[in-house]
Amino acid sequence: MSTAAEEISALLVSRFGVAPDAVRPEAPLHRLRMDSLALEELRLLIEDRLEVDLEDVALTSRDSVGQLVAAVEAQCGRAAR
Template identity: 70%
Template sequence: MSTADEINTLLVANFGTDPLAIRPEMSLRQLRLDSLALEELRLLIEDRMGVDLDDVELTSRDTVEALVDAVHRKAAA
C-alpha cells in the first residue's frame, strides 16, 4: 500500500472522511481537520508507518499531497 493510500485509509477510518473527497490538492482544512485532529493524525501516521514526524509542522492549510511528501521525506531519511 502506498503512503497516500495509508494516509487516506487513516483519514477515512479515524476521521470519517469521505474517501471520494480526498484529493492531493485538498487542504486538510477542507477535509475538516482542526489542530487537534492534525495532531491525532500525526500520531496515527507515526504508529502505522514507523516514521518520526515530531519536527514536521502540519497546519490545516497543508494539502494532502504536502502531507504525503513530508511522510516520504521522513521515511527516506
C-alpha cells in the same frame, strides 16, 4: 499511489470520517475538517502505522493532503538511510 498516500487516505476515511472521494492531493486539510487537534492525532497514527518520526514536520490545516504525503515520504526516506 504510494504506501504513505494509501495509509493516510485510509486513516482519513476510517478514523476521521472523510469521504473517500474528498481525499485528493490538492485538498486542503481544513476542507476535510482537520483542525489542529485532529492533525496531531493523525500525526501520531501515521507515526505508529509507518514507523516514522514526524516530530520535525510542521503541518497546519492549510496544508494539502499532497503536502502531508510528501512530508511523510520525506521522513520515511530519511528513516531508511
